[in-house]
Amino acid sequence: MEHQSRIVIGPDGSVLAATGDLPPGLVDVRLEDCDALSHDVREAGKALLHELRRSGERLVSRTIALHGGERSLQLLAVEALAIRRSAIDLRQLLPSKLAVISSQARAVGVALDIQVADDVPPGMELDVEKVAWAVTTLVGNALRYVRSGSGPLSGRMIDVRASQDPVASEVTIEVQDDGPGIPADTIARLFRRDGLNVRGAGLSLLLVRDIVAAHGGRVEVASSTALVGHGTTIRLAFPSP
Numbered sequence: 001m002e003h004q005s006r007i008v009i010g011p012d013g014s015v016l017a018a019t020g021d022l023p024p025g026l027v028d029v030r031l032e033d034c035d036a037l038s039h040d041v042r043e044a045g046k047a048l049l050h051e052l053r054r055s056g057e058r059l060v061s062r063t064i065a066l067h068g069g070e071r072s073l074q075l076l077a078v079e080a081l082a083i084r085r086s087a088i089d090l091r092q093l094l095p096s097k098l099a100v101i102s103s104q105a106r107a108v109g110v111a112l113d114i115q116v117a118d119d120v121p122p123g124m125e126l127d128v129e130k131v132a133w134a135v136t137t138l139v140g141n142a143l144r145y146v147r148s149g150s151g152p153l154s155g156r157m158i159d160v161r162a163s164q165d166p167v168a169s170e171v172t173i174e175v176q177d178d179g180p181g182i183p184a185d186t187i188a189r190l191f192r193r194d195g196l197n198v199r200g201a202g203l204s205l206l207l208v209r210d211i212v213a214a215h216g217g218r219v220e221v222a223s224s225t226a227l228v229g230h231g232t233t234i235r236l237a238f239p240s241p
Contacts, residue, residue: 005066006074007031008216009045011052016083017216019169019239021071040064045075052077058210081214083130089122090162090173097132098160101139110146110156112139117163120171121241126215134208135160135173138234141204142177145232155179155231164240170217171240176233181225190221212236 005020009031018026023036031037031045044064052060058079063072094114105112139158146155155178162173182190191209209219216239223232 005071006076006216007041007045008213009049009075009077010081011049011077011079013045013049016078016081016214017239019216020073041073041075045077048075048077052079058206059213076213078210078213081130081210083127083214085125085127087123088126088128088131090120090124090171091116091122093128093132094135094160094162094173097136098139101136101143105139105143105158108143108147110143110158112143112158112160114160115162117161119164119166120162121164123241124171124238125241126238127211130211131173131215134211134236135175137204137208138175138236142175142179142232146177146179165237166240168237169240170237172238173236174233176231178231181230182221182223182232183225184223187221187223191219208234208236212238215239 005022006018007015007022007026008017010016013030013032015026015029015031015034023034026034026036032042034042041064044062048060048062051062059076061074061076063074065071066073094116098112098114102112102114139160142158146158157178159176160173161176162171164171190205205219212219217237220235220237221232222235224230
């Protein structure tokens, strides 16, 4: 069963984002007041908010079946993040916000390439500063690990790519490097708020995840430590307009 729809709830119960096949007009309305949603969905949201407060986590999620299991709805409750949306064009945003770190990369012999596909909508409604911070943070992390690689695992490339996936109704921003890669057991812990991730790059990744989730999106990580094809790709997926 795949996620057909997603609702992101703030700590006060208000809907921060709603994606997929859902009734219009949900955003900025308290979930318990959304009469267009079933009683089961509203009750699941209340239970998830209780779990958020009890667990101390910044993000908790639950998936519920809809229409006899034919579809599903993912509910996410996130700690407060003020998202100030405005229409932006990634073709302008990414090069301008990455200009400084691009110079830093060139200074150490690392090529930073930025590409935005023609089909990416020019009017994405995103929080400019938070999305820019998230992408810059990922590029900064990639630059550090590319430089730390040695011998057969050394790298000299970072790519930032934005594209649209019309099937999933998403716009994605990928940061890919050819560094030494991340071991599989470490990937499994990247977004856990435990002793390994309370500072440094771990905390940064948690904040990146929270920013994307507050937009109604998700973060995916793929990496390889193999001698051939080593490197890491972090994918930020945002609902497309």
